[in-house]
Amino acid sequence: MNRINVTVWDEAEGAIGPYPQGIHNAIADFLRASGQFNEVRIALQPQSEHGLTEDVLNSTDVLVYWAHCFHHQVEDAIVERIARRVLDGMGLILLHSAHASKIFRRLTGTDTDRLRWREVGERERVWRIEPGHPITHGVPEYFDIPNSEMYGEQFGIPAPDELLFISWYEGGEVFRSGCTFKRGLGKIFFFAPGHETFPIYYMPEMQKIITNAVAWAAPAHIPAITGGKMDFIRPEASV
Ligand code: ZN
Numbered sequence: 001m002n003r004i005n006v007t008v009w010d011e012a013e014g015a016i017g018p019y020p021q022g023i024h025n026a027i028a029d030f031l032r033a034s035g036q037f038n039e040v041r042i043a044l045q046p047q048s049e050h051g052l053t054e055d056v057l058n059s060t061d062v063l064v065y066w067a068h069c070f071h072h073q074v075e076d077a078i079v080e081r082i083a084r085r086v087l088d089g090m091g092l093i094l095l096h097s098a099h100a101s102k103i104f105r106r107l108t109g110t111d112t113d114r115l116r117w118r119e120v121g122e123r124e125r126v127w128r129i130e131p132g133h134p135i136t137h138g139v140p141e142y143f144d145i146p147n148s149e150m151y152g153e154q155f156g157i158p159a160p161d162e163l164l165f166i167s168w169y170e171g172g173e174v175f176r177s178g179c180t181f182k183r184g185l186g187k188i189f190f191f192a193p194g195h196e197t198f199p200i201y202y203m204p205e206m207q208k209i210i211t212n213a214v215a216w217a218a219p220a221h222i223p224a225i226t227g228g229k230m231d232f233i234r235p236e237a238s239v
Pocket of ligand 1: 068196
C-alpha cells in the first residue's frame, strides 16, 4: 500500500480567482482523486508556524508549495525547518510564483525571483522535452494554456539537474518552466504555470504533471546515515 503523505501549502486561505475554495483545495482535490497517496493535508501561511510545525513536516513525504504575494512574511525559522527536511529527504514541489520564495532561494543559493513577467492573458505552449521521465509520463508532446501569465528568461536559477519542460509564449519569450533539482537527499520540482486569475490547475495536463511529480519526489527508503567524529580503530584490532 502506498504510504506517501502529502501536505499542500498555500499562502492564503480564502477564495481566489477561479478557485472558490482556494488553490490549495483545488490541488488537494485532484491529488486525492488520483488515489495514489495515503493522505493529502493542507497547511496555510496564516496558521501558527505557517501550519508547518515539526510534527507536520516530520510526517510529510512531499510538500507542495504555492505562494505569490507574501514571501517576505514567511518566517526564516520555518524556511530553515523546511530546508532541513528537504535535505533529509522530503520532496518539494514549487508551483508558479514559488520561484520567488525564500525556500527556493535557500535551497539553490541563487536569485530565483529574477525573470521577465507580463500579465496579459496570452497563450502559453508547454513543451515536454524529456519524454522518458516519470514526471512527464502520460503528458503529450506539448499542450497549450489559453490564458497565462508570461514568465521569461533570464531566470535566475542554477542549471537544473533535469529540464523537463520549456514554455513558449505568444509574446515571444521562452522559459524553463519545469525543472528538477536534488538537494541533500531531497528531490525538488519547480513547475511554472499556475497564475491565480486563470483556471490553469483545472487542466488535466497540469493535474497529471503535478500528480506525477509528487509520486516522483516521495523519498525512497533511506537508511540511517552515520556522521560525526569517528573513533579510530586499527585494522588488525577488528580481525
Ligand atoms: Zn502569477
